[in-house]
Amino acid sequence: MSDEAEAATEGRPERWRRDAWDIEPDSTTGVIIREAFYGTRRFDDFERHCGISPSVLSARLRDLVADGILEKTRYRAPGTRGRDEYRLTDKGRALLPILIALNNWAERWIVPDGASTLSLLHRDCGSPVRTAVTCASGHDITAPSEVLAAPGPGARPASASD
Amino acid sequence: MSDEAEAATEGRPERWRRDAWDIEPDSTTGVIIREAFYGTRRFDDFERHCGISPSVLSARLRDLVADGILEKTRYRAPGTRGRDEYRLTDKGRALLPILIALNNWAERWIVPDGASTLSLLHRDCGSPVRTAVTCASGHDITAPSEVLAAPGPGARPASASD
DNA sequence: CAGTATCCCAAGCGATACTG
DNA sequence: CAGTATCGCTTGGGATACTG
Numbered sequence: 001m002s003d004e005a006e007a008a009t010e011g012r013p014e015r016w017r018r019d020a021w022d023i024e025p026d027s028t029t030g031v032i033i034r035e036a037f038y039g040t041r042r043f044d045d046f047e048r049h050c051g052i053s054p055s056v057l058s059a060r061l062r063d064l065v066a067d068g069i070l071e072k073t074r075y076r077a078p079g080t081r082g083r084d085e086y087r088l089t090d091k092g093r094a095l096l097p098i099l100i101a102l103n104n105w106a107e108r109w110i111v112p113d114g115a116s117t118l119s120l121l122h123r124d125c126g127s128p129v130r131t132a133v134t135c136a137s138g139h140d141i142t143a144p145s146e147v148l149a150a151p152g153p154g155a156r157p158a159s160a161s162d
Numbered sequence: 163m164s165d166e167a168e169a170a171t172e173g174r175p176e177r178w179r180r181d182a183w184d185i186e187p188d189s190t191t192g193v194i195i196r197e198a199f200y201g202t203r204r205f206d207d208f209e210r211h212c213g214i215s216p217s218v219l220s221a222r223l224r225d226l227v228a229d230g231i232l233e234k235t236r237y238r239a240p241g242t243r244g245r246d247e248y249r250l251t252d253k254g255r256a257l258l259p260i261l262i263a264l265n266n267w268a269e270r271w272i273v274p275d276g277a278s279t280l281s282l283l284h285r286d287c288g289s290p291v292r293t294a295v296t297c298a299s300g301h302d303i304t305a306p307s308e309v310l311a312a313p314g315p316g317a318r319p320a321s322a323s324d
Numbered sequence: 325c326a327g328t329a330t331c332c333c334a335a336g337c338g339a340t341a342c343t344g
Numbered sequence: 345c346a347g348t349a350t351c352g353c354t355t356g357g358g359a360t361a362c363t364g
Contacts, residue, residue: 021192021264026356030183037311043326053358058327068271084326091271093306097293098267100309101260102183109230109253117317121310122297129309131259131293135284144255147262147291148283149199155279188336205346215338220347246346 023069023095028052028060033095034118036070041085061086069095101131185231185257190214190222195257196280198232203247223248231257263293 024030031050040046047057064070069092076082103118120129133141141147186192193212202208209219226232231254238244265280282291295303303309 021186021196023264023267024183024186024192025189027187028357030186034183038313039311047326051358053360054327055329055359056357059356061327081325094267094271096306096309096311097295098260098263099311100295101263101293102185105185105256105260109256111316115316116314119310119312119314121312122299122301122303123308123310125297125299125301127298127301129295129297129303131263132296133259133262133291134294135287135291136289137284137287139284139287139289141284141291144258146285147258148281148285149201149258149261150281150283151200152278152281154273154277190337209346213338215340216347217339217349218337221336223347243345 023067023098026060028056029064032057032060032064033069033092034099036086036088036092037096037099037118041087042083043086046086064092068092097131100129104130185260188222190218191226194219194222194226195231195254196261198248198250198254199258199261203249204245205248208248226254230254259293262291266292 023033028050031052032046035046035050038049040049043054043057043061046052046061047054050057052060061070061072065072065086068089070086071089071092073085073087074082075085099118100120103116103120107116121127122129133147135141185195190212193214194208197208197212200211202211205216205219205223208214208223209216212219214222223232223234227234227248230251232248233251233254235247235249236244237247261280262282265278265282269276269278283289284291295309297303
Protein backbone atom coordinates (compact mmCIF):
# COMPACT_ATOMS: atom_id res chain seq x y z
CA MET A 1 0.00 0.00 0.00
CA SER A 2 1.27 3.42 -0.85
CA ASP A 3 2.22 6.00 1.69
CA GLU A 4 -0.61 8.10 0.44
CA ALA A 5 -3.20 5.47 1.07
CA GLU A 6 -1.72 4.79 4.45
CA ALA A 7 -1.87 8.41 5.41
CA ALA A 8 -5.48 8.43 4.39
CA THR A 9 -6.50 5.60 6.60
CA GLU A 10 -4.45 6.55 9.63
CA GLY A 11 -4.07 9.89 11.31
CA ARG A 12 -3.95 13.25 9.72
CA PRO A 13 -2.28 13.54 6.39
CA GLU A 14 0.19 16.33 6.00
CA ARG A 15 -2.43 17.91 3.77
CA TRP A 16 -4.32 16.54 0.85
CA ARG A 17 -2.80 17.56 -2.40
CA ARG A 18 -4.33 20.71 -3.60
CA ASP A 19 -3.36 20.59 -7.19
CA ALA A 20 -4.37 23.34 -9.44
CA TRP A 21 -5.62 25.53 -6.64
CA ASP A 22 -1.96 25.83 -5.81
CA ILE A 23 -1.46 28.24 -8.64
CA GLU A 24 -2.87 30.67 -6.13
CA PRO A 25 -0.87 29.78 -3.05
CA ASP A 26 -1.13 33.28 -1.68
CA SER A 27 -3.00 36.48 -2.24
CA THR A 28 -0.66 38.05 -4.77
CA THR A 29 0.11 35.41 -7.36
CA GLY A 30 -3.29 35.68 -8.99
CA VAL A 31 -2.99 39.41 -9.36
CA ILE A 32 0.36 39.02 -11.03
CA ILE A 33 -0.89 36.39 -13.45
CA ARG A 34 -3.86 38.49 -14.40
CA GLU A 35 -1.59 41.46 -14.91
CA ALA A 36 0.62 39.36 -17.15
CA PHE A 37 -2.41 38.62 -19.29
CA TYR A 38 -2.96 42.33 -19.66
CA GLY A 39 0.41 42.41 -21.33
CA THR A 40 2.49 43.74 -18.49
CA ARG A 41 6.04 42.50 -18.67
CA ARG A 42 8.33 44.66 -16.64
CA PHE A 43 9.06 44.49 -12.96
CA ASP A 44 8.34 48.11 -12.47
CA ASP A 45 4.95 47.90 -14.11
CA PHE A 46 3.93 44.86 -12.13
CA GLU A 47 4.90 46.72 -9.01
CA ARG A 48 2.83 49.78 -9.80
CA HIS A 49 -0.14 48.08 -11.35
CA CYS A 50 -0.48 45.36 -8.78
CA GLY A 51 0.47 47.42 -5.78
CA ILE A 52 2.84 44.77 -4.51
CA SER A 53 5.99 45.48 -2.55
CA PRO A 54 9.16 44.93 -4.52
CA SER A 55 10.43 42.32 -2.13
CA VAL A 56 7.25 40.29 -2.36
CA LEU A 57 6.95 40.82 -6.07
CA SER A 58 10.48 39.64 -6.52
CA ALA A 59 9.76 36.45 -4.63
CA ARG A 60 6.51 35.78 -6.47
CA LEU A 61 8.04 36.36 -9.87
CA ARG A 62 10.85 34.03 -8.96
CA ASP A 63 8.34 31.38 -7.96
CA LEU A 64 6.32 31.84 -11.11
CA VAL A 65 9.44 31.53 -13.22
CA ALA A 66 10.45 28.44 -11.28
CA ASP A 67 7.01 26.99 -11.89
CA GLY A 68 7.30 27.66 -15.58
CA ILE A 69 4.38 30.06 -15.67
CA LEU A 70 6.50 33.05 -16.53
CA GLU A 71 9.69 33.28 -18.46
CA LYS A 72 12.32 35.86 -17.78
CA THR A 73 14.01 37.16 -20.85
CA ARG A 74 16.43 39.91 -21.59
CA TYR A 75 14.97 42.21 -24.16
CA ARG A 76 17.24 44.69 -25.84
CA ALA A 77 15.90 47.36 -28.10
CA PRO A 78 18.55 48.81 -30.40
CA GLY A 79 20.34 51.74 -28.83
CA THR A 80 18.80 51.17 -25.41
CA ARG A 81 19.80 49.37 -22.30
CA GLY A 82 18.67 45.82 -22.02
CA ARG A 83 15.49 45.14 -20.13
CA ASP A 84 14.28 42.18 -18.23
CA GLU A 85 10.88 41.00 -19.18
CA TYR A 86 8.53 38.48 -17.67
CA ARG A 87 6.36 36.84 -20.23
CA LEU A 88 3.82 34.10 -19.98
CA THR A 89 5.00 30.74 -21.17
CA ASP A 90 2.74 28.27 -22.93
CA LYS A 91 2.00 26.80 -19.56
CA GLY A 92 1.13 30.23 -18.27
CA ARG A 93 -1.03 31.12 -21.23
CA ALA A 94 -2.84 27.85 -20.71
CA LEU A 95 -4.25 29.35 -17.55
CA LEU A 96 -6.49 31.53 -19.63
CA PRO A 97 -9.54 29.24 -19.46
CA ILE A 98 -9.28 29.40 -15.70
CA LEU A 99 -9.19 33.15 -15.81
CA ILE A 100 -12.15 33.18 -18.12
CA ALA A 101 -14.10 30.80 -15.92
CA LEU A 102 -13.29 32.88 -12.87
CA ASN A 103 -14.32 35.99 -14.68
CA ASN A 104 -17.55 34.49 -15.96
CA TRP A 105 -18.39 33.43 -12.45
CA ALA A 106 -17.61 36.79 -10.95
CA GLU A 107 -19.63 38.59 -13.58
CA ARG A 108 -22.61 36.44 -12.85
CA TRP A 109 -22.40 36.24 -9.08
CA ILE A 110 -20.32 39.10 -7.81
CA VAL A 111 -20.57 42.07 -10.10
CA PRO A 112 -23.50 41.44 -12.39
CA ASP A 113 -23.43 45.06 -13.40
CA GLY A 114 -20.59 44.50 -15.82
CA ALA A 115 -18.01 46.25 -13.70
CA SER A 116 -15.66 43.32 -13.83
CA THR A 117 -11.99 44.00 -13.41
CA LEU A 118 -11.16 41.89 -16.39
CA SER A 119 -12.32 42.35 -19.90
CA LEU A 120 -11.83 39.38 -22.20
CA LEU A 121 -12.74 39.77 -25.81
CA HIS A 122 -12.39 37.67 -28.91
CA ARG A 123 -9.74 39.42 -30.95
CA ASP A 124 -11.45 38.68 -34.23
CA CYS A 125 -14.98 39.75 -33.44
CA GLY A 126 -14.87 41.72 -30.23
CA SER A 127 -17.40 39.57 -28.41
CA PRO A 128 -16.87 38.69 -24.78
CA VAL A 129 -15.29 35.37 -24.17
CA ARG A 130 -16.70 32.65 -22.02
CA THR A 131 -16.14 29.03 -21.16
CA ALA A 132 -18.42 26.20 -22.00
CA VAL A 133 -18.37 22.80 -20.40
CA THR A 134 -18.42 19.76 -22.59
CA CYS A 135 -17.47 16.16 -22.23
CA ALA A 136 -14.91 14.34 -24.28
CA SER A 137 -17.67 12.71 -26.26
CA GLY A 138 -18.82 16.11 -27.39
CA HIS A 139 -21.94 16.60 -25.34
CA ASP A 140 -22.65 20.04 -24.07
CA ILE A 141 -23.08 20.22 -20.34
CA THR A 142 -25.31 22.91 -19.05
CA ALA A 143 -25.96 22.01 -15.45
CA PRO A 144 -23.50 21.19 -12.69
CA SER A 145 -25.68 18.21 -11.83
CA GLU A 146 -24.65 16.55 -15.07
CA VAL A 147 -21.12 16.25 -13.77
CA LEU A 148 -19.97 13.53 -11.46
CA ALA A 149 -17.14 14.70 -9.24
CA ALA A 150 -14.98 12.28 -7.35
CA PRO A 151 -11.52 12.15 -5.90
CA GLY A 152 -9.10 11.15 -8.63
CA PRO A 153 -6.34 8.59 -8.35
CA GLY A 154 -3.95 11.26 -7.11
CA ALA A 155 -6.14 12.15 -4.16
CA ARG A 156 -6.73 10.31 -0.96
CA PRO A 157 -8.56 7.14 -1.78
CA ALA A 158 -12.12 7.11 -0.64
CA SER A 159 -12.20 5.22 2.59
CA ALA A 160 -14.36 2.16 2.88
CA SER A 161 -16.70 4.02 5.18
CA ASP A 162 -17.46 6.68 2.65
CA MET B 163 -13.20 61.27 -10.51
CA SER B 164 -13.90 58.23 -8.46
CA ASP B 165 -11.88 57.17 -5.47
CA GLU B 166 -10.72 54.25 -7.44
CA ALA B 167 -9.38 56.30 -10.26
CA GLU B 168 -7.76 58.61 -7.80
CA ALA B 169 -6.04 55.78 -6.05
CA ALA B 170 -4.77 54.64 -9.38
CA THR B 171 -3.12 57.87 -10.28
CA GLU B 172 -1.78 58.70 -6.85
CA GLY B 173 0.08 56.55 -4.40
CA ARG B 174 -0.44 52.93 -3.67
CA PRO B 175 -3.96 51.64 -3.67
CA GLU B 176 -4.97 49.51 -0.77
CA ARG B 177 -4.83 46.66 -3.24
CA TRP B 178 -6.28 46.26 -6.68
CA ARG B 179 -9.51 44.40 -6.57
CA ARG B 180 -8.89 40.77 -7.00
CA ASP B 181 -12.29 39.56 -7.94
CA ALA B 182 -12.83 35.98 -8.55
CA TRP B 183 -9.39 34.96 -7.36
CA ASP B 184 -10.74 35.88 -3.99
CA ILE B 185 -12.68 32.69 -3.83
CA GLU B 186 -9.33 31.30 -2.76
CA PRO B 187 -8.26 33.83 -0.16
CA ASP B 188 -6.25 31.27 1.74
CA SER B 189 -4.91 27.79 1.39
CA THR B 190 -7.91 25.88 2.72
CA THR B 191 -10.96 27.30 1.03
CA GLY B 192 -10.23 25.59 -2.25
CA VAL B 193 -9.86 22.23 -0.58
CA ILE B 194 -13.19 22.66 1.12
CA ILE B 195 -14.96 23.65 -2.06
CA ARG B 196 -13.54 20.71 -3.92
CA GLU B 197 -14.58 18.44 -1.11
CA ALA B 198 -18.08 19.84 -1.28
CA PHE B 199 -18.20 18.89 -4.94
CA TYR B 200 -17.32 15.35 -3.95
CA GLY B 201 -20.55 15.36 -2.03
CA THR B 202 -19.21 15.89 1.45
CA ARG B 203 -21.66 17.73 3.63
CA ARG B 204 -20.90 17.22 7.27
CA PHE B 205 -18.47 19.10 9.42
CA ASP B 206 -16.83 15.98 10.63
CA ASP B 207 -16.25 14.66 7.13
CA PHE B 208 -14.79 17.92 5.93
CA GLU B 209 -12.48 17.84 8.89
CA ARG B 210 -11.21 14.34 8.23
CA HIS B 211 -11.12 14.47 4.46
CA CYS B 212 -9.51 17.83 4.18
CA GLY B 213 -7.22 17.53 7.17
CA ILE B 214 -8.18 20.94 8.46
CA SER B 215 -8.31 21.90 12.11
CA PRO B 216 -11.81 22.32 13.47
CA SER B 217 -11.23 25.92 14.40
CA VAL B 218 -10.03 26.81 10.93
CA LEU B 219 -12.68 24.71 9.28
CA SER B 220 -15.33 26.40 11.34
CA ALA B 221 -14.15 29.82 10.26
CA ARG B 222 -13.88 28.85 6.61
CA LEU B 223 -17.31 27.29 6.53
CA ARG B 224 -18.73 30.37 8.14
CA ASP B 225 -17.08 32.52 5.49
CA LEU B 226 -18.30 30.31 2.70
CA VAL B 227 -21.83 30.43 4.05
CA ALA B 228 -21.58 34.19 4.41
CA ASP B 229 -20.41 34.39 0.81
CA GLY B 230 -23.33 32.32 -0.33
CA ILE B 231 -21.17 29.49 -1.63
CA LEU B 232 -22.40 27.02 0.93
CA GLU B 233 -25.70 26.75 2.67
CA LYS B 234 -26.09 25.40 6.15
CA THR B 235 -29.17 23.34 6.67
CA ARG B 236 -30.48 21.19 9.42
CA TYR B 237 -31.14 17.76 8.11
CA ARG B 238 -33.18 15.40 10.17
CA ALA B 239 -33.57 11.79 9.23
CA PRO B 240 -36.56 10.18 10.85
CA GLY B 241 -35.72 8.71 14.22
CA THR B 242 -32.26 10.25 14.34
CA ARG B 243 -30.81 13.38 15.75
CA GLY B 244 -30.75 16.36 13.48
CA ARG B 245 -27.60 17.02 11.54
CA ASP B 246 -26.10 20.14 10.18
CA GLU B 247 -25.17 19.97 6.58
CA TYR B 248 -23.22 22.26 4.33
CA ARG B 249 -24.36 22.11 0.78
CA LEU B 250 -23.34 24.01 -2.28
CA THR B 251 -25.71 26.73 -3.33
CA ASP B 252 -26.36 27.61 -6.95
CA LYS B 253 -23.61 30.16 -6.62
CA GLY B 254 -21.30 27.48 -5.28
CA ARG B 255 -22.20 24.96 -7.92
CA ALA B 256 -21.51 27.62 -10.51
CA LEU B 257 -17.87 27.32 -9.55
CA LEU B 258 -17.72 24.01 -11.33
CA PRO B 259 -16.37 25.37 -14.62
CA ILE B 260 -13.51 26.89 -12.66
CA LEU B 261 -12.78 23.58 -11.04
CA ILE B 262 -12.88 21.91 -14.41
CA ALA B 263 -10.61 24.46 -15.96
CA LEU B 264 -8.18 24.12 -13.08
CA ASN B 265 -8.30 20.39 -13.39
CA ASN B 266 -7.80 20.44 -17.13
CA TRP B 267 -4.81 22.65 -16.67
CA ALA B 268 -3.30 20.52 -13.97
CA GLU B 269 -3.79 17.36 -15.98
CA ARG B 270 -2.02 18.88 -18.91
CA TRP B 271 0.79 20.69 -17.14
CA ILE B 272 1.26 19.21 -13.72
CA VAL B 273 0.27 15.58 -13.67
CA PRO B 274 -0.01 14.49 -17.27
CA ASP B 275 0.02 10.90 -16.12
CA GLY B 276 -3.63 11.01 -15.20
CA ALA B 277 -3.06 10.97 -11.46
CA SER B 278 -5.17 14.02 -10.94
CA THR B 279 -6.81 14.47 -7.58
CA LEU B 280 -10.11 15.24 -9.17
CA SER B 281 -12.11 13.08 -11.48
CA LEU B 282 -14.86 14.84 -13.36
CA LEU B 283 -17.10 12.76 -15.56
CA HIS B 284 -20.24 13.38 -17.55
CA ARG B 285 -22.96 11.62 -15.65
CA ASP B 286 -24.74 10.47 -18.77
CA CYS B 287 -21.87 9.03 -20.74
CA GLY B 288 -18.94 8.70 -18.37
CA SER B 289 -16.56 10.75 -20.46
CA PRO B 290 -14.19 13.18 -18.79
CA VAL B 291 -15.37 16.71 -18.69
CA ARG B 292 -13.47 19.69 -19.98
CA THR B 293 -13.94 23.35 -20.70
CA ALA B 294 -13.93 24.95 -24.07
CA VAL B 295 -13.49 28.62 -24.74
CA THR B 296 -15.89 30.34 -27.04
CA CYS B 297 -17.01 33.87 -27.66
CA ALA B 298 -20.52 35.19 -27.31
CA SER B 299 -20.87 35.15 -31.08
CA GLY B 300 -20.31 31.43 -31.06
CA HIS B 301 -16.78 31.17 -32.40
CA ASP B 302 -14.57 28.51 -30.94
CA ILE B 303 -11.37 29.85 -29.53
CA THR B 304 -8.44 27.54 -29.56
CA ALA B 305 -5.43 29.70 -28.84
CA PRO B 306 -4.89 32.17 -26.03
CA SER B 307 -3.65 34.63 -28.60
CA GLU B 308 -7.17 34.96 -29.92
CA VAL B 309 -8.23 36.56 -26.70
CA LEU B 310 -7.71 40.18 -25.91
CA ALA B 311 -7.33 40.72 -22.18
CA ALA B 312 -7.64 44.15 -20.65
CA PRO B 313 -8.52 45.66 -17.33
CA GLY B 314 -12.25 45.96 -17.11
CA PRO B 315 -14.23 48.94 -15.87
CA GLY B 316 -13.99 47.64 -12.32
CA ALA B 317 -10.22 47.62 -12.33
CA ARG B 318 -7.83 50.46 -12.05
CA PRO B 319 -8.14 52.54 -15.18
CA ALA B 320 -5.20 52.23 -17.48
CA SER B 321 -3.01 55.21 -16.88
CA ALA B 322 -2.28 57.55 -19.71
CA SER B 323 1.27 56.34 -19.83
CA ASP B 324 0.31 52.75 -20.46
C1' DC C 325 15.51 50.24 -14.12
C1' DA C 326 15.50 45.89 -11.70
C1' DG C 327 15.81 44.09 -8.28
C1' DT C 328 17.58 42.30 -2.96
C1' DA C 329 17.82 42.67 2.23
C1' DT C 330 15.89 43.82 6.62
C1' DC C 331 12.33 44.84 9.89
C1' DC C 332 8.04 44.38 11.69
C1' DC C 333 3.30 43.38 11.59
C1' DA C 334 -0.93 40.72 10.56
C1' DA C 335 -3.16 36.68 9.10
C1' DG C 336 -3.52 31.72 8.60
C1' DC C 337 -3.04 27.39 10.57
C1' DG C 338 -2.64 23.09 13.57
C1' DA C 339 -3.06 21.32 18.19
C1' DT C 340 -5.59 21.04 21.94
C1' DA C 341 -9.15 21.64 25.18
C1' DC C 342 -13.69 22.60 25.91
C1' DT C 343 -19.19 23.23 25.17
C1' DG C 344 -24.09 22.25 23.61
C1' DC D 345 -21.72 15.11 16.40
C1' DA D 346 -20.85 19.92 15.64
C1' DG D 347 -18.74 23.04 16.67
C1' DT D 348 -15.95 27.34 19.63
C1' DA D 349 -11.84 29.24 22.37
C1' DT D 350 -7.14 29.79 23.11
C1' DC D 351 -2.15 29.30 22.06
C1' DG D 352 1.88 29.65 19.71
C1' DC D 353 4.12 28.92 15.35
C1' DT D 354 4.92 30.06 10.57
C1' DT D 355 4.17 32.54 6.45
C1' DG D 356 2.99 36.43 3.81
C1' DG D 357 3.27 41.16 3.03
C1' DG D 358 4.17 46.43 3.22
C1' DA D 359 7.74 49.83 4.09
C1' DT D 360 12.10 51.14 3.53
C1' DA D 361 16.79 51.23 2.39
C1' DC D 362 20.16 49.61 -0.41
C1' DT D 363 22.86 47.45 -4.81
C1' DG D 364 24.15 46.50 -9.80
